[in-house]
Amino acid sequence: MKIHEYQAKEVLKKFGVPVPDGGLAKSPEEAREIAERLGGFTVVKAQIHAGGRGKGGGVKIAKTPDEAKQYASEILGMQLITHQTGPEGQKVKQVWIEQGTEIERELYLGIVLDREQSKLVIMASQAGGMDIEEVATNTPKKILKETIDPGIGLLRFQASRLAFGLGLEGDQQKQGVRFINALYQAYVATDCSLAEINPLVVTKDGKILALDAKMNFDDNALFRHKGIMELRDTDEEDPLEVEASEFDLNYIKLDGEVGCMVNGAGLAMATMDIVKYAGSSPANFLDVGGGTNVERVQSAFQILMSDKDVKAVLINIFGGIVRCDRVAEGVVQALHGLAVNLPIVVRLQGTNAEEGSRILEESDLEFIVARELKEAADAVVKAVKAAA
Numbered sequence: 001m002k003i004h005e006y007q008a009k010e011v012l013k014k015f016g017v018p019v020p021d022g023g024l025a026k027s028p029e030e031a032r033e034i035a036e037r038l039g040g041f042t043v044v045k046a047q048i049h050a051g052g053r054g055k056g057g058g059v060k061i062a063k064t065p066d067e068a069k070q071y072a073s074e075i076l077g078m079q080l081i082t083h084q085t086g087p088e089g090q091k092v093k094q095v096w097i098e099q100g101t102e103i104e105r106e107l108y109l110g111i112v113l114d115r116e117q118s119k120l121v122i123m124a125s126q127a128g129g130m131d132i133e134e135v136a137t138n139t140p141k142k143i144l145k146e147t148i149d150p151g152i153g154l155l156r157f158q159a160s161r162l163a164f165g166l167g168l169e170g171d172q173q174k175q176g177v178r179f180i181n182a183l184y185q186a187y188v189a190t191d192c193s194l195a196e197i198n199p200l201v202v203t204k205d206g207k208i209l210a211l212d213a214k215m216n217f218d219d220n221a222l223f224r225h226k227g228i229m230e231l232r233d234t235d236e237e238d239p240l241e242v243e244a245s246e247f248d249l250n251y252i253k254l255d256g257e258v259g260c261m262v263n264g265a266g267l268a269m270a271t272m273d274i275v276k277y278a279g280s281s282p283a284n285f286l287d288v289g290g291g292t293n294v295e296r297v298q299s300a301f302q303i304l305m306s307d308k309d310v311k312a313v314l315i316n317i318f319g320g321i322v323r324c325d326r327v328a329e330g331v332v333q334a335l336h337g338l339a340v341n342l343p344i345v346v347r348l349q350g351t352n353a354e355e356g357s358r359i360l361e362e363s364d365l366e367f368i369v370a371r372e373l374k375e376a377a378d379a380v381v382k383a384v385k386a387a388a
Helices: 005-014 028-037 065-075 132-138 156-165 170-189 219-224 239-246 265-278 294-306 324-336 353-362 373-387
Strands: 022-025 042-046 059-062 095-099 103-114 119-125 143-148 192-203 208-210 214-217 250-253 258-262 284-287 312-319 344-350 368-370
Touching (some): 028 042, 132 143, 239 250, 265 373, 312 353, 368 373
Parallel strands (some): 258 312
Antiparallel strands (some): 022 095, 103 119, 103 192, 192 208
């Protein structure tokens, strides 16, 4: 789950991470009032779940409260396009009015999970305020890394080494160590999947601040953090993904034309790969889970049918925990209650797969029944091309 910059700063502030003062505005008038309270010199920042807001015109420096009001009126309601939103952009519904900062240096600090090592990695770089992906690709030596043993945690020498690597000395080095420790504590305590400060700034009066903040959280751990779950902004998410979450379906919208309904994340990934190999593209990732039943199948189909890009549907089920004949009965029963006018290819393997295929073939609905995965992929791609 993603949250906004202003929300991330509120979370980090609780753990002792220093952040600039600010306020949230949903109208130009509110923006002016907040800017006046902060002394006039402020930064007006669009709040959307995407990076690159400054390059897209979503971040403006205001010298007076009236300028803050003017910039807020320009940013609020705009369709902000960045490299992370895609060409359609994201509508700005609120802006964060932040106290202006006199910047001496811009740095980078981030924490991610290295899945290969099953350990956290803290990354730091003196090349802050830039696209860190480009820095990693073009000048990887500029990125410092410290791997954290989960049984021990972040050690002081590691935080000190990162602070020195950022070129911090004297009191700033001590501030840097405290900052890194606080960010690490926030990451672990809230079950983050990503915590990124870009830029981490050294101000002209020698203070270290998180000028921007990005935090993503592990969805599977949100039940432990009701306060963080309340920060979810569904307006920033794909409507179909929001609907799927209400039915406890694992769904991610993609830009292809084959709607995929699969049980099991690994099988779903393999299905998407073979659809691509066969000559088309998946319109989604959809894992209905091991306990497939009529209600889940029907909910999944409703979501697939709501996607106007879907030209054909591929159902790929492996009967391990669930029997294929029950899945087939569920599919038939679910589709009787829906107006489906797209080609549907079904491939069943596992327990009672033959019985399941027979149920589909003898139903009064039109299914293309396949036995092998490649056969199913070829059939659904053929159906897509015929529809086109």
